Amino acid sequence: MTMAAMLVASSIIFGGCGDDKNQQQAQMPKAQVKAMKVIRRDTPLASEYAGHLVGTEEVKVQSKVSGNVVEKYIVGGQFVEQGQLLYQIDSRQYNSAVLRAQADLAQAEAVLQQSVATYNNSLIDLQRNEKLFEESAIPEQTVTTQAATVRANEATCAANEAAIYACQAALRTAQENLDDTKIYAPMSGQLGVDDVSVGTFASAGQTTLVTIGAPDPIFVQFSISESDYLHFMTVQNMQSEHNPIDVTITLADGKEYPFGGRIVEVDRELANSTGSLIMKAIFPNPSGLLMPGMFARVKLTGEIIPNAVLVPQRSVQQLLGKSFVMVVGKENKSEARTVELGDQVGSYFVVKSGINQNDTVVVEGLTNLREGVELAVTTVTPGEMGFTLANVTSTYNADAGLNAPNKNPNAPDNLRGK
Structure with missing residues (x-):
């Protein structure tokens, strides 16, 4: 970009100068904007990954003897108890x-x-x-x-x-x-729909009669980069039951699952083709809502930044490789502040420098807004604008068993602990 072009671009944001500037401002009406106070709070950093659900236990039921199936006592998809009769071989x-x-x-x-x-x-x-x-x-x-x-x-x-x-x-x-010749369920769980019909010839140790999977708890499997792994390991052992890394998932419908989980398995090596590391987190599934094969977006929340300064992402503008926000300055006039951005947290950016907790940033009405313009400010709250930080979910405690109550008041009735 030429110097002339840069000067023109800068004038759009930061306005003119001298008497012409004052005359223009006197003639211009107040700019209607919405603004909110900068947030300052201890903020956990989160990273998101694509994952999918896999069963914690899955057994392919096969006959130990060969013969035709003469009786069938189950239907695909039903829940069975360990020791329940499934099939009869001739x-x-x-x-x-x-x-x-x-x-x-x-x-x-x-x-x-x-x-x-x-x-x-x-x-x-x-x-x-x-x-x-x-x-x-x-x-x-x-x-x-x-x-x-x-x-x-x-x-x-x-x-x-x-x-x-x-x-x-x-x-x-x-x-x-x-x-x-009597085939019993080796474990309690839900049957797949791959169940064979009466008359099928079952070869010993080869023919799968039906598949049984344990629905609760369930794994979510995902991959993280080498750098992310090293980052989280500096926080604490990822597989420790007492680690500070919260694991939450969002399902394909965009809703966050009301139970939290914890990491229980980390692969021993990085994948040669991708350089990523496969991990598994375990989640309670008391209602059976989660099913193997479902998509899930995994969020790992670990390190906490103390007293982080946060501004909404929509308040940040880019110009000439720089980031800036408009704040409500003296005499209710717009004032541009160059900021150094850190991590993204929900609807916000962490700001390393450029503003402080006493500033009020413009979040709506930024189009063609220049510096030094008198503002008609409507103060809004994060809730009114739909801005969110990381949601809080109940954390799965393996020692409390599979039926640990969910204390999240936003959970559906059938998932909420009493």
Whole structure:
């Protein structure tokens, strides 16, 4: 931009000078503006990130045995309790396997009994032969042969006893397979709508019959930059239950969720492609309003600036790379102030320098307003103008359980603690 152009631009804001200026002001009517006092207060800084909701627990229910689904006791989307019966797999072949295993066990027990009897008889014969040998009634070879028979019968008994153990194990396996034809809920939660129908062939460990997810609590997953991570870590450990970082979310309808959360998981490394860090915060979900896959805008509120000077964003104007505001000066005339801006907080900017808490800034009527113009001021409040700072929500306390009451008076009735 040329020097001439800069001078012209400056004159629009800061007006003329000398007698011409005074004559123009005398002829001009008062400029109608709205203005408000500068705010000074301890102000928390907040950062926002795009995120989505994910379940804290999710189980894909699969059958341990293969077979056709013959009974279905649930419908997709319903809530179930842990241990509730969901499906029945065709049990005929598994029932037959149990009967075969029982028969095999009974046969093995009979064989063992017979081998024990044979062993006992051979042992009696050995004892008799030993007495006869002592009386020289039989040769030593007869005793030796009988002793070998006893040892062989003893080994047969041991083998038959091992066969019983094998049959018992086979029976337990067959009974477990039969029991596994009944599919129970492994956890309490809400079913997905991916539930299979009666007649579906379920392959053991492969076919997902239905998905169960725990709705309360729920995670919100989001990514932050490396610099933001380092900034928040200087405040305090982000995963500490006692950290000062408040976590709130705004849903797709633009409404802020009435419960606050806390960060519970931080990835161990930055993503190579984006340089960002994945994090998870946990939120209570007693009404089931939040669902996995929903969009959420995550706000992290951490560091507090003591006695921060705040001006509404709409009061700030830009010119030639500088930021300035119009204040109500002496004799109710407009006065331009160059300001150094800090962080954005809600509807406001933090001002590092240029104005003080006693100033009144113009928030409406700035179009073509020049410096030195007499003002007709209507004083307004932040509420009248719709200006807001960070909203306060109840913070989730994991130690208080999932049903911790929400003390936010603005929460819907079905989410507000009693």
